[in-house]
Amino acid sequence: MALNKYITEQQATLAERKRPAMIMTHVVCGYPSFEDNWKELEIMQEFGVDLVELQFPFSEPSADGPLFVKANQEAIENGVRVQDCFEFMAKVTKEFSFKVVMMGYFNTIFKTGQRAFLQQLKDAGGHGFIVPDLPIDEAQELHAIAKELDLSPIVLMTPTNTDARLAELAKSADGFVYTVARKGVTGSNTNMNEEVAGFIARCKQFTEVPLAVGFGVSHADDIAFIGQHADIAVIGTAALKAWEQGQETALRQFFTALLK
Amino acid sequence: MDLFNFTDGREGYYGEYGGTFLPEILHSTIEQLKTEFRKAKDDPSFWQEFIELMQSYSGRPTPVTHLANLSKKLGGAQIYIKREDLNHTGSHKINNVMGQGLLVKRMGKTRVIAETGAGQHGYATATMAARFGFDSKIYMGAVDVARQRPNVFWMENMGSEVVAVTDGQQTLKDAINECLRDWVTNMDTTHYVLGTACGPHPFPEMVSWFQSIIGREAREQVLAATGQLPNRVFACVGGGSNAIGLFQGFMDDQDTQLIGCEAGGFGPGKGNHAARLAYKDASVGVAQGMKTYFLQNDDGNMLHTHSVAAGLDYIGVNPILVHLWENNRVRFEAVTDEQVTEALKLAMRTEGVIPALESSHGFAQAILEAEQMSKDEVVLINMSGRGDKDIFTIADALGDEHWKTFIRQKAEEYGPE
Numbered sequence: 001m002a003l004n005k006y007i008t009e010q011q012a013t014l015a016e017r018k019r020p021a022m023i024m025t026h027v028v029c030g031y032p033s034f035e036d037n038w039k040e041l042e043i044m045q046e047f048g049v050d051l052v053e054l055q056f057p058f059s060e061p062s063a064d065g066p067l068f069v070k071a072n073q074e075a076i077e078n079g080v081r082v083q084d085c086f087e088f089m090a091k092v093t094k095e096f097s098f099k100v101v102m103m104g105y106f107n108t109i110f111k112t113g114q115r116a117f118l119q120q121l122k123d124a125g126g127h128g129f130i131v132p133d134l135p136i137d138e139a140q141e142l143h144a145i146a147k148e149l150d151l152s153p154i155v156l157m158t159p160t161n162t163d164a165r166l167a168e169l170a171k172s173a174d175g176f177v178y179t180v181a182r183k184g185v186t187g188s189n190t191n192m193n194e195e196v197a198g199f200i201a202r203c204k205q206f207t208e209v210p211l212a213v214g215f216g217v218s219h220a221d222d223i224a225f226i227g228q229h230a231d232i233a234v235i236g237t238a239a240l241k242a243w244e245q246g247q248e249t250a251l252r253q254f255f256t257a258l259l260k
Numbered sequence: 261m262d263l264f265n266f267t268d269g270r271e272g273y274y275g276e277y278g279g280t281f282l283p284e285i286l287h288s289t290i291e292q293l294k295t296e297f298r299k300a301k302d303d304p305s306f307w308q309e310f311i312e313l314m315q316s317y318s319g320r321p322t323p324v325t326h327l328a329n330l331s332k333k334l335g336g337a338q339i340y341i342k343r344e345d346l347n348h349t350g351s352h353k354i355n356n357v358m359g360q361g362l363l364v365k366r367m368g369k370t371r372v373i374a375e376t377g378a379g380q381h382g383y384a385t386a387t388m389a390a391r392f393g394f395d396s397k398i399y400m401g402a403v404d405v406a407r408q409r410p411n412v413f414w415m416e417n418m419g420s421e422v423v424a425v426t427d428g429q430q431t432l433k434d435a436i437n438e439c440l441r442d443w444v445t446n447m448d449t450t451h452y453v454l455g456t457a458c459g460p461h462p463f464p465e466m467v468s469w470f471q472s473i474i475g476r477e478a479r480e481q482v483l484a485a486t487g488q489l490p491n492r493v494f495a496c497v498g499g500g501s502n503a504i505g506l507f508q509g510f511m512d513d514q515d516t517q518l519i520g521c522e523a524g525g526f527g528p529g530k531g532n533h534a535a536r537l538a539y540k541d542a543s544v545g546v547a548q549g550m551k552t553y554f555l556q557n558d559d560g561n562m563l564h565t566h567s568v569a570a571g572l573d574y575i576g577v578n579p580i581l582v583h584l585w586e587n588n589r590v591r592f593e594a595v596t597d598e599q600v601t602e603a604l605k606l607a608m609r610t611e612g613v614i615p616a617l618e619s620s621h622g623f624a625q626a627i628l629e630a631e632q633m634s635k636d637e638v639v640l641i642n643m644s645g646r647g648d649k650d651i652f653t654i655a656d657a658l659g660d661e662h663w664k665t666f667i668r669q670k671a672e673e674y675g676p677e
Contacts, residue, residue, distance in 0.1 A: 057561075058560070059428065059556075059561040060433065060437055060548060060562060061437070062436075062440040062441060062548070063283045063440075063441075065441070069437075070427075076561055081559055082559045082560075105547070106546050107545045107546045107547050107554075107556070108559065110545060110546050111543075111545055111558065111560030112559075132283050132284075133282065133283055133549075135281065135282060135283075135287065137280070138279055138280070138281060156285075157284070158283075158285040160285050160286075160287070160288050160447070165288070180284070183285060183445050183447070184441075184445040185441045185444060185445070
């Protein structure tokens with residue numbers, strides 16, 4: 001519920017902030033390093049992003065595209081542990097005003113212990129979690145603990161889902177719903193068109209929860225499009241790509257162009 | 261015992277193992293697969309079509325051979341081997357692949373993808389795709405491409421595109437991740453021909469079903485040859501498809517011991533091997549679509565694995581076998597690279613058979629145990645594949661000088677690029 005309240009408040013200030021949609025960005029913990037992560041987050045704060053996903057690196061990131069695969073792999077090779085990610089999250093949530101959700105794969109949670117993991121997430125100031133390889137059918141226990149701790153399980157809706165499945169997914173939705181704009185993995189461009197608009201409209205039939213749109217969002221036009229149809233634009237790979245090209249300068253340029 | 265009767269539990273679960281852990285975007289794809297598979301399994305004409313195809317195309321039933329010389333040399337139990345090496349493409353992998361191919365036709369899909377470790381599954385898939393007229397792409401870890409070039413050669417020549425995967429450890433698990441990435445993009449036209457009895461439900465059940473042809477044949481054949489059931493049945497376990505295939509034939513024969521032989525690599529110790537159950541280095545986790553034992557660290561990140569046999573070099577294991585292991589129906593043993601090479605040499609010298617390095621794990625453990633058993637007892641080993649494909653690895657392991665000279669000459673003949 002805490003996340004829902006925050007999102008409603010941020011939503012209300014969009015016009016005043018001259019923003020078509022709320023913005024959620026993504027950082028892979030410890031890639032290239034926690035120091036670089038911090039600098040990225042400072043810039044994200046400066047540009048007024050509303051939400052940040054902190055990805056906990058996993059050795060088998062099967063839903064991610066090449067750039068995030070590399071980021072996961074190198075973070076692990078650099079020795080990033082689950083505990084480091086929680087410590088980092090605690091510092092981030094203390095320092096910055098955007099809200100943080102954990103993104104990662106289920107084994108990271110399962111191996112830590114579902115209750116222990118969510119308790120640490122709560123203690124570190126996180127508000128929810130996105131776990132792309134955990135279907136709702138296998139998530140009862142995790143979602144029940146989340147409810148107790150007032151954490152939001154972020155459900156994914158996808159264009160291949162039937163109406164019946166969307167209705168089922170909606171029952172578990174809290175905070176916001178992550179709608180996947182297209183098939184495939186993270187990182188390649190999505191043509192924001194009628195098809196995407198139709199899919200978002202279909203999701204809206206089943207849920208009142210705000211909708212985030214992700215996968216391939218990289219231009220100001222995309223944000224405008226998402227603003228017309230949904231609530232939150234998810235910036236993933238594009239921001240990391242900018243950082244890789246030229247650190248602070250390139251990332252600032254990227255957000256300036258994106259949010260002009 | 262019906263392993264696949266889920267009425268008292270959750271569908272796709274074997275004890276607490278198995279399940280379907282996939283991205284939401286594949287939900288309807290996997291539901292369609294479940295439905296089509298269920299229809300096929302309930303349709304006796306489908307199994308009949310499968311049997312006929314395997315007879316006419318792959319030479320089934322494969323024989324059971326008595327290794328009389330080896331048995332005599334060891335002075336213990338009578339050793340029999342199930343000759344899956346005599347299948348077309350040289351291993352049991354073709355059973356599963358042709359079965360899934362028939363299912364792909366029923367689903368009306370036109371493209372198949374597959375992961376492969378040793379290359380046997382990729383080779384079989386390429387064959388099936390050529391035969392059925394499907395487009396095909398095979399994902400193989402770059403390390404495995406380097407150690408299994410002969411199989412890559414055949415896949416490419418049968419019209420498959422072979423992609424060398426350079427992520428992670430560049431082995432089987434990374435090829436599986438890459439297949440999942442392809443599948444989440446192309447599921448409308450594409451079926452993922454998973455090669456072992458792992459991954460999300462219904463794959464463990466489906467692959468086990470097609471591979472059960474091994475056990476059904478073997479039980480009858482051993483009975484006919486010896487007048488008794490085998491006392492012990494051995495099979496190597498990577499993902500676990502040849503083992504579950506053979507074991508199913510003897511599931512209700514409580515006096516027949518079932519032994520899964522894992523890759524002991526350099527021996528115990530994290531990172532040295534790929535033995536999930538025989539050694540104590542693995543723990544329960546959720547990855548690659550299923551809940552099972554994985555070789556992983558405390559954070560749930562996968563460990564490096566090692567085996568001389570690429571086909572056994574895998575982090576996880578068939579959830580059905582884990583369930584049977586917990587219920588003391590299947591015993592697990594690990595066999596080191598060194599033991600494997602010795603067993604292979606012995607098999608070649610005494611019997612003129614060349615088991616694949618994977619299958620040689622079963623041979624090594626069986627040889628160890630047969631020696632201690634009495635002459636009127638019977639053991640059965642699954643010779644899941646032939647070793648010809650391993651010629652480069654085996655020649656290295658044996659330090660064969662004639663082979664090295666040949667390779668040098670060949671390289672000279674080709675000259676620089």
